[in-house]
């Protein structure tokens with residue numbers, strides 16, 4: 249195994265990703281940042297210099313389990329103190345499985361400012377995938393806001409509440425197109441002919457098969473992605489091989505990755521549209537467009553057709569069908585333990601707490617402490633976070649998930665779930681009505697430090713007596729991010745076998761900021777000494793010695 253060394257400088261720069269000029273956070277001048285390429289069991293070393301001048305930073309390696317290195321998970325407040333301006337922090341971890349992963353800022357709403365990218369882990373030399381393709385391409389899908397993260401964060405934590413609203417653009421690998429003739433724009437900010445916002449191009453050679461590694465790091469939007477006139481065969485989800493299935497459009501939630509195979513088998517005399525579209529919200533955001541370019545046509549030549557409009561935003565059935573179609577590829581994913589040791593039901597609600605709009609799990613809205621949990625637990629700094637364990641369920645008998653609930657007993661807390669090391673844990677995500685009538689939203693939940701089996705989905709209220717009988721105990725997929733549909737539930741199972749402290753949260757940036765997450769702790773006593781580079785904040789100010 250080798251070492252992959254990266255030297256990154258993180259800073260603010262003016263960018264015109266969608267033709268509208270705004271400050272973006274870049275890595276070595278780029279957003280998305282460089283795709284990390286490594287082979288299984290390589291050690292990735294990222295030497296990160298924070299040149300943001302007045303802003304901390306932390307980077308999470310999304311989908312990398314960090315076995316033995318929980319302090320390099322990059323989650324500010326959970327696994328490390330954020331990196332202060334001017335400092336250089338060294339992340340060092342092993343990528344122990346092949347597949348497609350992501351990285352992004354995990355501090356405040358910083359991810360929205362463009363600090364993101366992809367990780368591609370290849371098989372060891374001589375080994376091959378159970379499918380074939382000629383070339384490999386990583387494509388990151390995001391949404392894009394023109395407001396700064398500070399304006400957004402301030403609105404979210406103010407009275408009255410100011411919601412971030414729908415994104416202005418969808419970007420395909422960092423490129424989008426905002427309509428510069430939109431009334432009310434300040435002059436000089438939007439330039440439709442800026443080469444920075446020329447469409448992203450995926451060039452293919454006729455007859456060849458491509459593996460597109462597609463990841464989503466949207467702030468808010470759930471997406472549908474398609475390539476005009478072509479079907480895609482899904483072969484990988486979150487780093488795991490799935491039984492191949494064919495889709496016309498791929499539904500992808502923030503925090504997910506998929507590999508699809510696509511054959512350049514259409515008329516080669518023209519180009520085609522690649523389209524991303526918001527689903528699950530009645531969004532005003534225009535579709536994202538890229539060019540699927542058949543060589544040797546000119547890469548900038550617009551396809552002669554009107555871009556596909558994509559599926560209806562509110563049609564849940566095809567999204568559920570994609571989830572149902574996904575099964576573990578035979579011989580690649582071990583079946584789950586057939587029983588679990590603990591079941592935690594997590595009711596997802598929007599609440600008002602002291603007048604502030606928040607999101608909660610079992611009526612607890614999550615607040616990060618100033619001292620990272622990993623250090624606090626390891627060093628028994630019990631005073632730095634709430635020691636009362638959060639609840640393992642809610643009053644499901646008496647709770648109506650279909651109507652607005654007042655949830656007057658909702659509170660904020662920094663308490664965490666202690667999991668018994670090596671125990672098998674079931675999590676049931678239960679969706680419910682928001683504070684708006686007849687409204688329930690889609691939430692993609694991401695677990696740090698583990699993959700989980702997706703045991704089942706359902707509509708309405710989860711029934712602990714009957715629904716587990718329908719769990720897929722034979723060939724469920726494993727993922728690190730899964731969605732819970734409006735008014736539905738999703739059941740997942742994982743083994744708490746990775747010593748550390750791990751966040752589990754809604755991957756919608758504003759929702760996690762508003763408290764929609766929990767933290768698990770397991771086996772921290774088994775860990776050796778953590779690196780002093782993660783200290784320096786909260787109660788650990790005096791820890792760093794010269």
Ligand SMILES: O=C1O[C@H]([C@@H](O)CO)C(O)=C1O
Pocket residue numbers: 411598682683684689759
């Ligand atoms: O957290 C959210 O707040 C708004 C809305 O519910 C209140 O305006 C919305 O759509 C969210 O996802």
